[in-house]
Every structure is written in C-alpha cells, then in structure tokens.
Amino acid sequence: xxxxxxxxxxxxxxxxxxxxxxxxxxxxxxxxxxxxxxxxxxxxxxxxxxxxxxxxxxxxxxxxxxxxxxxxxxxxxxxxxxxxxxxxxxxxxxxxxxxxxxxxxxxxxxxxxxxxxxxxxxxxxxxxxxxxxxxxxxxxxxxxxxxxxxxxxxxxxxxxxxxxxxxxxxxxxxxxxxxxxxxxxxxxxxxxxxxxxxxxxxxxxxxxxxxxxxxxxxxxxxxxxxxxxxxxxxxxxxxxxxxxxxxxxxxxxxxxxxxxxx
Numbered sequence: 001x002x003x004x005x006x007x008x009x010x011x012x013x014x015x016x017x018x019x020x021x022x023x024x025x026x027x028x029x030x031x032x033x034x035x036x037x038x039x040x041x042x043x044x045x046x047x048x049x050x051x052x053x054x055x056x057x058x059x060x061x062x063x064x065x066x067x068x069x070x071x072x073x074x075x076x077x078x079x080x081x082x083x084x085x086x087x088x089x090x091x092x093x094x095x096x097x098x099x100x101x102x103x104x105x106x107x108x109x110x111x112x113x114x115x116x117x118x119x120x121x122x123x124x125x126x127x128x129x130x131x132x133x134x135x136x137x138x139x140x141x142x143x144x145x146x147x148x149x150x151x152x153x154x155x156x157x158x159x160x161x162x163x164x165x166x167x168x169x170x171x172x173x174x175x176x177x178x179x180x181x182x183x184x185x186x187x188x189x190x191x192x193x194x195x196x197x198x199x200x201x202x203x204x205x206x207x208x209x210x211x212x213x214x215x216x217x218x219x220x221x222x223x224x225x226x227x228x229x230x231x232x233x234x235x236x237x238x239x240x241x242x243x244x245x246x247x248x249x250x251x252x253x254x255x256x257x258x259x260x261x262x
Contacts, residue, residue, distance in 0.1 A: 001113040016070035031091040031143035061116040101151040
C-alpha cells in the first residue's frame with residue numbers, strides 16, 4: 001500500500017525510450033468504485049488543458065518512479081470524457097470530514113492508502129480527538145466531496161484499545177515468580193517488561209506504532225524537535241533510536257506532515 005504523498009511528485013518514466021515523461025502532479029479518484037482511475041501529468045492552471053494517464057496504462061508505481069510503456073499513453077483531459085466527469089466531481093477525500101453512519105462527526109481525513117497493484121483504495125487515515133486511526137475501505141460507505149461516511153468505527157476503536165490493554169497483563173504473567181526462575185533468568189524478563197511498559201506509556205495505538213516503524217530510514221523536509229530535546233535535522237535519515245524519542249502525538253503528526261517524498 002502507498003499513501004498518496006508517496007505517489008504525487010513521482011517521476012514518470014517511459015520504458016520504451018528510458019526518458020522522463022513528466023511527474024505526477026495529482027490523482028483522480030473514482031468515488032463509486034473507490035479506485036484511482038487517472039493521474040494528472042504536469043498539471044496546468046486549467047484542468048482541461050492537463051495531460052492524464054489512465055491507471056490501466058501504468059506499469060508500476062515504485063519508490064523512485066511511476067513507469068509507463070511509452071509516452072503515447074499520455075492523453076489530453078479534453079479528449080477523455082470519463083476523466084472530465086471525475087474531475088468535475090472533485091473527490092479528493094483528504095481534508096474531508098469523517099461522519100459515522102449514525103450521524104456522529106468524528107474527525108478529518110489526513111491520508112489515503114492505495115494498492116499500487118490494483119489502484120483500489122485500501123484504507124483511509126483520519127485524525128479524531130488527537131489520535132490517528134485507520135479505517136479499511138470496506139467500512140467506507142460514501143466517498144463524498146465534503147464528507148467521508150463510514151460504519152463500524154466504534155467497534156474498531158474498542159478492538160484497538162483491547163489489544164493494547166492486553167499487552168501488559170501478558171508480560172506481567174511471565175514475570176510473576178512461578179518457580180521457573182532457573183530456566184528464565186529474572187534479569188532478562190525485567191528488561192523485556194520495562195521495554196513493554198515504556199512503549200505502553202507513549203499511549204500510541206496500533207496504527208500509530210506501525211507509522212513510527214514506517215519512519216525508519218525516511219527523511220524530513222525541515223528540522224523537527226523531538227520529545228527528548230534532540231533535533232531531527234532536515235535530510236537526516238530517521239534511526240530506530242530517534243523513534244524512541246518520539247513520545248507525543250503532536251511530534252508524530254509533525255513528522256508525518258513533513259516527511260520527504262521518495
């Protein structure tokens with residue numbers, strides 16, 4: 001899965017002649033099918049003067065580039081009525097409010113995860129009450145211009161809380177004296193326990209923990225102060241040690257916002 005942030009800005013390389021045919025300037029979503037149908041190339045001010053590539057004509061979406069068979073697959077928007085129709089719908093998803101099926105406004109979409117093999121939206125990332133959540137596409141009822149309507153968020157939230165709350169009791173049951181201390185040295189167990197407690201103290205949910213791991217090896221576009229007082233410099237690769245210094249959601253969100261595109 002790829003977030004849109006890693007797709008927009010990619011070089012577009014023609015396999016036929018090995019040249020760069022442009023760069024991805026934007027994406028065009030199909031709200032009915034929940035798919036990425038087109039990418040916009042070198043977008044001008046007027047959409048109808050733009051060039052597009054249909055997803056079916058894309059060979060691959062990698063970290064370095066998006067590949068196409070040849071420049072001939074690049075079309076004029078003015079000649080593609082389906083693309084015009086989708087552009088007029090203007091379904092961007094990112095920045096839209098998240099509404100539950102029962103009418104509760106719970107947050108705002110901050111990112112979309114796309115399956116680069118099929119073009120389908122796999123999940124939407126949204127922020128609610130200062131926490132970052134991931135909702136699978138199967139739980140999305142409507143992708144609207146102003147609202148993302150979902151179902152089952154409460155159940156998912158409770159499931160995440162339950163999984164997190166189960167971490168410490170499992171560790172504690174291992175560290176209780178049971179007469180098997182000769183086989184499992186107490187010192188080793190204590191080290192594992194303290195590491196688990198330290199991780200739990202951060203209060204990150206499961207998705208946020210995965211997001212932290214995703215940061216490793218990436219770089220940011222500006223200097224960011226970490227929670228221990230250290231500074232993550234622009235262009236400096238993020239190490240596992242630096243990840244341990246990210247203990248607040250505000251820092252997590254700031255790094256997410258300024259992560260460099262590959």
